[in-house]
Amino acid sequence: MSQTEKIWDLPVRLFHWLLVLAILLSFLTGKFGEDIADWFLEKAIFFDAIVWHARIGYFLMSLLLFRIAWGFVGSSSARFQEWPAAPSQLWRYLKQIAAGEKPSYPGHNPLGSYAxxxxxxxxxxxxxxxxxxxDDIMFSAPLASLVSSETSELMHEWHHLNFDLLLIMIGLHVAAVTVYHLWFKESLVPAMFTGRKPVDKTPIDNLPSALRWRPWWLALLVYVVALGIVLLIVL
Ligand code: HEM
Ligand code: HEM
Structure with missing residues (x-):
């Protein structure tokens, strides 16, 4: 029998969807900055796309620092140490999948943890x-003055290349969620909105009753510290 259990806390859900939004905006302002600026200019509005690209990037950085810290001090489904990411767990998971079984995990599965x-x-x-x-014109990021212009150019190149790797990983991530939906008939997406997920009550070791929750104010505190660190770096 399947019933729903709370799996993701609000901080993880907020992190996820704000991250998706920030990546979308970073992508648009990074790749199509000039087109967007031209579009605004036609309406007599000045829009400095690269400055906004960087600001969105700083926000994204604060989300990232928050999520990494929450992986150590957050609710148990958010904690890296509690994820089933040992190589033996990954191996067992892959063997189960290969055998056509549907292994059920309350939080991330082993492959998902690595992703x-x-x-x-x-x-x-x-x-x-x-x-x-x-950039090629006049924008210089906050730490660019600490390195030579060759290094800065190299970083720009890596920024470009790494984004392609990121896009591949995001594609695999969304593909995996789709496969779960179509193949295993398990929809993971609603849980990223509501926090609740249908959980298989058998076998017993998949019971999420051991999940421990951390209060929202701790998440807020951790986020404020993360934002403070970002501001110290970029201001
Ligand atoms: C930490 C804040 C960030 C800064 C200061 C920054 C800076 C820059 C700069 C200077 C460029 C070059 C623009 C040009 O050539 O005109 C660029 C391009 C770009 N950035 Fe960022 N970036 C940041 C964060 C991000 C993030 C978080 C993403 C995506 C997740 C991203 C994605 C891109 C993309 C897709 C491009 C276009 C690359 C290309 O194809 O040439 N950036 N960024
Ligand atoms: C920019 C694109 C995306 C990125 C970077 C991204 C990243 C992530 C990350 C980091 C997590 C782990 C959450 C945590 O533990 O903090 C996650 C989980 C998840 N994401 Fe995304 N995501 C993206 C887009 C999407 C989209 C479009 C969907 C819906 C189709 C989606 C559905 C999910 C689901 C369902 C989970 C939970 C998976 C599970 O049950 O183990 N994601 N994502």
Missing amino acids: VFAMLLLLLIQVGTGLFSE
Whole structure:
């Protein structure tokens, strides 16, 4: 029998959808900055796309720092240490999938855990390289003056290349969610909105009763510290 249980806390859900929004806006302002600026100019509005690109990037960086910290001090479904990411767990999961079984996990499954680690790492590289980049005209990111212009150019190149890797990972992530929906008939997306997920009550070790929740004010405190660190770096 299947029933729903709370799996994701509000901070993780907010993080997820704000991250999606920030990546979309970063992509648009990074790739189509000039077109967007021209479009605004036709309406007699000045829009400095690269400055907004960087601001959105700083916001995204604060989300990232928050999520990494929440992975250590947050609710148990958010904690990296509690994810089923040991190589033996990944192996068992892959064997179950290959055998046509549908292994059920209250939070991330082993493969999903690795995918999330990969996305967080690529995002860190994206903001890290962004902070040292210069564009071809007159924008210089906050840390670009700390390195030579060759290094800054290299960072810009990596910023460009890494984004393609990020896009591939995002594609795989969305594909995996779709496969779960179509193949396993399990829709994971509503849980990222409501926090609740249908949970298989058998076998017993999949019971999420051991989930421990952290209060919202702790999340707010952690976010304020994360934002403070970003502002210290970029101002
Ligand atoms: C930390 C803040 C960031 C800064 C300071 C920054 C800076 C820059 C700069 C200077 C450029 C070059 C623009 C040009 O060539 O005219 C750029 C391009 C770009 N950025 Fe960022 N960036 C940041 C964060 C991000 C994030 C978080 C993403 C996406 C997740 C992103 C995605 C892109 C993309 C897609 C491009 C266009 C690359 C290309 O194809 O040439 N950036 N960024
Ligand atoms: C820019 C695109 C996206 C990025 C970077 C992204 C990133 C992430 C990350 C980092 C997590 C882990 C959440 C956490 O533990 O904090 C996650 C989980 C999840 N994402 Fe996304 N996501 C993206 C787009 C989407 C979209 C479009 C959907 C819906 C189709 C989606 C559905 C989900 C679901 C359902 C989970 C939970 C998976 C599970 O049950 O284990 N994501 N995503």
